[in-house]
Amino acid sequence: MSDPTATASTAYRAMLSLIASVEPRIAEAIKAELDDQRASLKLIASENYASLPTLLGMGTWLSDKYAEGTVGHRFYAGCQNVDTVEAVASEHARELFGAEYAYAQPHSGIDANLVAYWAILSHSIERPTLEKLGAKTVHDLSQNDWDRLRHDLGNQRLMGMSLDAGGHLTHGFRHNISGKMFDQRSYGTDPETGLIDYSALRQQAREFKPLILVAGYSAYPRRINFAIMREIADEVGAVLMVDMAHFAGLVAGKVFSGDEDPIPHAQVVTTTTHKSLRGPRGGLVLATKEFADDVDRGCPMVLGGPLGHMMASKAIALAEARQPSFQQYAQLVADNAKALAEGLLKRGTRLVTGGTDNHLVLVDVAGSFGLTGRQAEGALLDSGIVTNRNSIPRDPNGAWYTSGIRLGTPALSSRGFTTADMDAVAGLIVGVLQQTTPTTTAAGVPGKAKYSLAEGVAAATKSAAGELLGNHPLYPGLEL
Numbered sequence: 001m002s003d004p005t006a007t008a009s010t011a012y013r014a015m016l017s018l019i020a021s022v023e024p025r026i027a028e029a030i031k032a033e034l035d036d037q038r039a040s041l042k043l044i045a046s047e048n049y050a051s052l053p054t055l056l057g058m059g060t061w062l063s064d065k066y067a068e069g070t071v072g073h074r075f076y077a078g079c080q081n082v083d084t085v086e087a088v089a090s091e092h093a094r095e096l097f098g099a100e101y102a103y104a105q106p107h108s109g110i111d112a113n114l115v116a117y118w119a120i121l122s123h124s125i126e127r128p129t130l131e132k133l134g135a136k137t138v139h140d141l142s143q144n145d146w147d148r149l150r151h152d153l154g155n156q157r158l159m160g161m162s163l164d165a166g167g168h169l170t171h172g173f174r175h176n177i178s179g180k181m182f183d184q185r186s187y188g189t190d191p192e193t194g195l196i197d198y199s200a201l202r203q204q205a206r207e208f209k210p211l212i213l214v215a216g217y218s219a220y221p222r223r224i225n226f227a228i229m230r231e232i233a234d235e236v237g238a239v240l241m242v243d244m245a246h247f248a249g250l251v252a253g254k255v256f257s258g259d260e261d262p263i264p265h266a267q268v269v270t271t272t273t274h275k276s277l278r279g280p281r282g283g284l285v286l287a288t289k290e291f292a293d294d295v296d297r298g299c300p301m302v303l304g305g306p307l308g309h310m311m312a313s314k315a316i317a318l319a320e321a322r323q324p325s326f327q328q329y330a331q332l333v334a335d336n337a338k339a340l341a342e343g344l345l346k347r348g349t350r351l352v353t354g355g356t357d358n359h360l361v362l363v364d365v366a367g368s369f370g371l372t373g374r375q376a377e378g379a380l381l382d383s384g385i386v387t388n389r390n391s392i393p394r395d396p397n398g399a400w401y402t403s404g405i406r407l408g409t410p411a412l413s414s415r416g417f418t419t420a421d422m423d424a425v426a427g428l429i430v431g432v433l434q435q436t437t438p439t440t441t442a443a444g445v446p447g448k449a450k451y452s453l454a455e456g457v458a459a460a461t462k463s464a465a466g467e468l469l470g471n472h473p474l475y476p477g478l479e480l
C-alpha cells in the first residue's frame with residue numbers, strides 16, 4: 001500500500017499548481033502559511049493543527065450545495081449527502097461528549113453562542129408566550145402581541161464572566177451583539193487568588209436574577225465546577241449555558257470529568273471545533289432534549305446556509321477525538337501546561353492564579369518584567385515565539401496594551417512536545433522577556449508599544465526554538 005502522507009504530498013502539490021494557474025498569490029500564501037507554522041513555536045491558546053484528513057475534508061464540492069434547514073427537513077432539494085454529513089457529525093458529537101443532542105451547523109464559536117442564546121430565548125420566552133396566547137406560531141399573533149413579545153425578547157438578563165477575568169466578548173459585552181441583546185452583568189474573580197469566588201457569584205446571581213448564566217472563558221487558567229454553577233442557576237431560575245470553546249478538547253479527552261465536565265450539568269453547551277478539540281474552524285451546540293427543537297432552528301434563525309464541507313471536516317475530527325489516542329493527547333495538553341507554568345514560576349515569573357490546571361497560562365508581564373503585553377508579544381514574535389497579549393484581572397494597561405500574555409499548549413502538544421520541551425520553552429520565553437526593555441517616549445517615560453530587544457537574543461532564541469521544532473516536525477513526510 002502506498003504511504004498516505006506521500007499521496008497527500010502529491011495531492012497538495014497538484015492542488016497548489018491548479019490554484020496557481022488561477023491566482024498564484026493565493027497558492028504562495030497557502031504554502032507560506034505552512035512554512036510559517038512549521039517554523040514557529042505556536043503558543044496561542046486558541047489554535048491547533050488539524051490532522052491531514054480533517055484538512056482535506058474541507059476542500060470538496062460539498063461546499064457547492066445549499067441546504068438551509070436541518071437533517072431531513074431542508075428548504076432545498078437534493079440534500080441527501082449534506083444530510084448524511086450533518087447526521088454523522090452530530091452523531092460523533094453526541095457520542096464523544098455524551099450529549100442528548102448535538103447541532104453541527106454553527107460556522108464559528110460566535111455563531112454557536114448566538115444559536116444558543118436564541119434557542120434559550122425561544123424556549124423560555126417565545127414558546128410560553130405562544131402557549132399562553134393559544135398561538136401556534138409567531139405569525140398567528142396580533143401586532144400588539146407581537147410587539148410585546150419582541151419587547152420581552154429584547155429585555156432579558158445574562159450574567160457571564162468579566163472580560164478582564166478571562167470571559168469572552170460574546171458573553172454579553174457591548175462590542176458584540178450579545179451585549180446589545182441582553183442586560184448584562186459580569187462576575188469577576190477573587191482579587192487575592194484570581195479564582196472564581198462561587199459564593200460571591202451566587203450572591204450576585206440572587207440579586208441580578210439572570211435568565212441565562214454563562215460559564216466558560218478565553219483566558220482563565222483554571223477549571224470550573226459546573227455542578228456548583230448549575231446549582232446557582234437553578235436557585236435563581238436561570239438556564240446554565242457553558243461555552244467550552246477553549247477546553248472542549250479536555251472534556252472530549254476526559255481530562256475534565258465529574259463536576260468539571262459541563263455536559264451533565266448545563267442545559268446548553270457551545271464550543272468551537274478548532275481550538276483544543278483540534279478540528280476545522282467552526283462551532284457546535286450541545287443541548288438537553290428539552291432545548292433540542294429550539295437549537296435545531298439555528299438555521300435560518302441566525303445562521304446562513306450550512307457549510308457541508310465544514311461539517312464533513314468536523315465529522316472527521318470528531319471521529320478522531322473518539323479514538324483512545326485523543327485522551328492521551330488531551331492529558332499531554334494539560335501536563336504540558338503545568339510544565340510550562342512550573343518552568344516560568346521557577347524562573348521568577350508571576351502567573352495569574354499562580355499556575356494552571358487546564359491548557360493555558362496567563363503571564364503577568366508587567367509585574368514580572370516591567371513590560372506591557374504588547375511589548376512582550378512583539379519581542380517574543382521577533383524571536384519565533386507566537387503568543388497573544390491578554391488583559392489580566394483589573395489590568396492597568398487596558399484591553400489594547402494589556403499587562404499579560406496568554407500561552408496555551410494544544411498546538412505544541414499536537415506536534416508531540418513533551419513536558420521537558422515545555423520547560424525549555426519556558427526558559428526561552430523568560431530569556432527573551434528579561435532582555436526586552438520598553439522604549440522611553442519623548443516625555444522620558446516608558447512607552448507601552450515600542451521596545452528594544454538586546455542584540456542577538458532574537459536570533460539565538462530562533463535557533464534554539466528551531467532545534468525543538470525540528471525534533472517534532474509538523475505534518476512529517478508532507479513535502480510541497
Ligand SMILES: Cc1ncc(COP(=O)(O)O)c(C=O)c1O
Pocket residue numbers: 046107108109110111113168170216217218243244245246272282
Ligand atoms: C470562549 C470563546 N467563545 C467563543 C469564541 C469565538 O469563536 P470564533 O472565533 O470561532 O467565533 C472564542 C474565540 O476565541 C472563545 O474563546
